[in-house]
Amino acid sequence: MPGFEIFGDEERKQVNDVLETGVLFRYGFDGARKGHWKAKTFEAELARRVGVEYAHLCTSGTAALSTAMAACGVGAGDEVIVPPFTFVATIESVLMAGAVPVFADIDETLCLSPEGIASALTPATKAVVPVHMCGAMARIDEIKEICDKKGLTLLEDACQSLGATYKGKALGSFGKAGCFSFDPVKTITCGEGGAMVTNDRHVYVAADAYADHGHDHLGSDRGAEDHLIIGTNHRISELNAAVGVAQLRKLDWILDVQRRNKAAIKAAMATIPGIDFRQLPDPDGDSATFLSFFMPDLETARQAVKTLAAAGVDGCFHWYDNKWHYIRKWNHFQTMQVAARLPVQTLSNCPDYGNIAMPGSDAIMQRAISMQIKLGWTPKQLEQRIQATVKALKTIV
Numbered sequence: 001m002p003g004f005e006i007f008g009d010e011e012r013k014q015v016n017d018v019l020e021t022g023v024l025f026r027y028g029f030d031g032a033r034k035g036h037w038k039a040k041t042f043e044a045e046l047a048r049r050v051g052v053e054y055a056h057l058c059t060s061g062t063a064a065l066s067t068a069m070a071a072c073g074v075g076a077g078d079e080v081i082v083p084p085f086t087f088v089a090t091i092e093s094v095l096m097a098g099a100v101p102v103f104a105d106i107d108e109t110l111c112l113s114p115e116g117i118a119s120a121l122t123p124a125t126k127a128v129v130p131v132h133m134c135g136a137m138a139r140i141d142e143i144k145e146i147c148d149k150k151g152l153t154l155l156e157d158a159c160q161s162l163g164a165t166y167k168g169k170a171l172g173s174f175g176k177a178g179c180f181s182f183d184p185v186k187t188i189t190c191g192e193g194g195a196m197v198t199n200d201r202h203v204y205v206a207a208d209a210y211a212d213h214g215h216d217h218l219g220s221d222r223g224a225e226d227h228l229i230i231g232t233n234h235r236i237s238e239l240n241a242a243v244g245v246a247q248l249r250k251l252d253w254i255l256d257v258q259r260r261n262k263a264a265i266k267a268a269m270a271t272i273p274g275i276d277f278r279q280l281p282d283p284d285g286d287s288a289t290f291l292s293f294f295m296p297d298l299e300t301a302r303q304a305v306k307t308l309a310a311a312g313v314d315g316c317f318h319w320y321d322n323k324w325h326y327i328r329k330w331n332h333f334q335t336m337q338v339a340a341r342l343p344v345q346t347l348s349n350c351p352d353y354g355n356i357a358m359p360g361s362d363a364i365m366q367r368a369i370s371m372q373i374k375l376g377w378t379p380k381q382l383e384q385r386i387q388a389t390v391k392a393l394k395t396i397v
């Protein structure tokens with residue numbers, strides 16, 4: 001996840017285009033902007049890259065998820081199936097829509113499993129939000145099949161998986177809508193930003209309006225525009241979008257480097273008995289931002305991250321003990337600490353998140369470790385990392 005590693009002349013040039021016109025706003029000022037439409041350019045190039053009809057930029061991946069919920073009509077009274085292993089933003093966006101997050105089990109893909117979804121369905125289920133964690137895919141074809149069969153909205157959180165594909169089709173393009181994040185630790189970054197993509201014209205029009213106070217964006221006189229719906233402000237600025245334009249054009253190079261670095265480490269680790277790797281439904285489509293693997297149990301996993309860190313192998317995450325990505329450490333969801341803005345009804349419909357039994361997911365997450373793959377490693381640093389990793393892990397398994 002190297003967005004933060006790559007700020008160069010291309011990004012500076014794009015930002016300078018904007019600074020030279022002084023038009024930081026994505027809409028209007030047609031004459032003054034001298035032909036620079038950074039948000040529109042980023043959207044067009046992103047849609048082409050992901051292979052969808054429409055992309056709409058937002059201020060963040062979280063804002064893109066909220067926009068997608070609104071545009072897909074997810075709201076009060078609905079249940080939305082989500083995984084317990086994700087960044088909390090996925091869950092926040094369901095709650096902010098007024099819907100109830102229903103947790104279902106993950107499998108060794110580290111993503112929501114079709115079996116987990118099947119057992120979490122109720123008559124109130126409206127949508128399913130698989131999260132393509134750590135750069136790679138859920139069993140998205142099977143998940144799509146369930147959604148199609150049951151008439152559920154499939155909304156993909158692909159915030160961590162730009163550039164990843166399943167059988168050649170981009171993650172984020174399978175559902176009614178897909179979301180990406182361009183925050184500083186994602187595959188590409190624009191400082192802060194996100195995008196919702198879709199092939200559905202109605203979803204796009206609703207998202208485009210929702211993220212800008214309902215504006216219809218017809219014609220060139222902003223003051224004369226009508227409001228299609230009640231919305232909010234999730235607009236990205238031209239400065240952020242400009243950085244994104246430059247970064248997206250580097251995506252193929254980013255993926256190449258990540259895949260090469262990851263393959264080298266994985267090949268060396270595969271020689272260690274007792275270590276298993278994350279299941280990848282389509283290994284060729286992995287964006288390779290992380291190398292995820294399983295230790296035999298909780299204790300060996302805890303020991304492994306310590307031993308790896310002591311051996312100078314940084315960037316290894318044991319998600320089970322991490323406060324950001326797994327439900328067991330989301331203390332604020334367990335007590336439902338909120339600012340006074342969530343509809344009371346939503347809260348009273350939520351189960352007690354502190355006491356949800358998810359033994360299947362716990363058993364997987366207790367053993368899982370992910371190593372962040374960087375772009376900036378020199379061949380020598382990569383070789384040292386490989387040797388230190390193998391040596392450290394062999395002392396444990």
Ligand SMILES: *Cc1c(COP(=O)(O)O)cnc(C)c1O
Binds near residue numbers: 062090181182183194
């Ligand atoms: C980063 C992330 C988000 C939110 O993106 P922001 O741009 O940081 O708001 C949502 N879901 C997942 C899985 C993420 O990793």
